[in-house]
Amino acid sequence: MSIERNDVLNAAHLARLGIDDRDIEDFTQDLTNIISLADQMQAVDTTGIEPMAHPMDATQRLRADQITESNQRDHFQKIAPATEDGLYLVPRVID
């Protein structure tokens, strides 16, 4: 599988990650290397093998729908880059 510049730009965009123009070539080479390593897996026949997400095949534990946390908004917002009236501030999204 050959990796193009656009594959890197597309993945970076999906990840909301800015990339300097001068780094695109290096990242293209890095992704090429990682994917060619990953392609070694294709030689193995995995027909009938269930994908394994958890070593003990545990499933997500559910708990009763009860309030366990108190409101700590002020405490958590103390470390936010910008807040106002208890809200997180970001650039205007809708004009």
Next chain:
Amino acid sequence: MHNKTIAELSQGLANGEFSSVELTQAHLDRIKRLDPKYNSFITVTEDAALASAQQADAQRAAGDAGDLTGIPIAQKDLFCTEGVRTTCASKILDNFIAPYDATIVTKFNEAGTVCVGKTNMDEFAMGSSNENSAYGAVKNPWDTNAVPGGSSGGSAAAVAARLVPGSTGSDTGGSIRQPAALCGVTGLKPTYGRVSRWGMIAYASSLDQAGPFARTAEDCAYMLNAMAGFDGKDSTSIDRAVPDYRANLNNSLQGLRIGLPKEYFTDSLDAGVQQVIQNAIREYEKLGATVKEISLPRSELAIPAYYVIAPAEASSNLSRFDGVRFGHRCDDPEDLLDLYKRSRAEGFGREVKRRIIAGTYALSEGYYDAYYLKAQRLRRMIKNDFVAALNEVDVIMGPTTPTPAFNIGEKSGDPMSMYLGDIYTISANLAGIPGISIPCGFVNDRPVGLQIMGNYFEESRLLNAAHQYQLHTDWHQQAPAGIE
């Protein structure tokens, strides 16, 4: 005092030979004097440490002391510590003061340990050399030209340099065992789910596991006693009783069945390391163990499976660092997209970006089945290989790493060769089984680690095997030159 183990310090405190304040001050003084050479700490919490040492002494005076009360330790800088900067060695968290404690931090506080600071690491635990830190590389105390390993390089170096008797790490693909091997200390990765991940900044959630570093297996048992246990706040934590990990340390190894995977002893293993490992195995035979060759046929495929699963999970986990609620935000964002993209571009280092791109690619439409699902199927085959092998033997032994520590800068331009160095450690993470690395010799004056892996929840057996070896050898007692 700094040459004493946790077990000895615990006894010394109990006997009143010294106080926790004296002990803590002695270690803080060493950190101040020696750490500029190693760079193993990102943050030293001197005032808080002395305050908790005083509290520990008061607790002891009140007759309320446990085994670890008053013992200084260091926390890897990916465990959230309330009110203390927690950077994960990343610029994106440079200003992050954690608003809560990780479960293991709470547990160590409850056990009365004194946290002297936060250790350096590869950014977001991605790396095997500790060169990927926004706060500079850590130097190996055995040779400051060498890497300490990674990602928990600061925690391993701090124990090797006798700056602390014990520290914590996290192990996603070898990040405890590999630096333990390269720094000549003991490091344990428990079974997946044994130690809570809550408050541990996530790298690859289905692989991450926290564990201890110390100079001896006995000390790791003391620390694991404090760390292990079910936590309702970690959805993958396993609800299972925690044994006293010290209880079986003195069991005889007579009849212990050791398996040596033939895939681990090939041309890619350094000849010097191979010799040292063979000597260690012979020592085990003298202690009554029997040795047989086993096969883990999918060993080589663990690397591609890991380098799909780990970046994929990382790309998802790291999406929370967006410049909105905490951490670095770029100046004057034009719009929300620019805020996200530029904050992340400025905040993340090279290796982290590399893995986010690879992981996002592997999860993207059209590739998910071919990469992520394929890797998860392979993961099950790797697990099945271990389960089959561990039906025949009690423990699996081999080298922790294919070579001793390499030089700083030697591999930093070639990430692929760095990835291949994880060959012996990552399969335990994929399978979820526990593994320990213990010092067992030297090659060119650099330490070599013996890895012992065992079945799920058999940490006690690994600690027993490691402790018995340490009773009969003195590799773990060697100290780097200049560390008197």
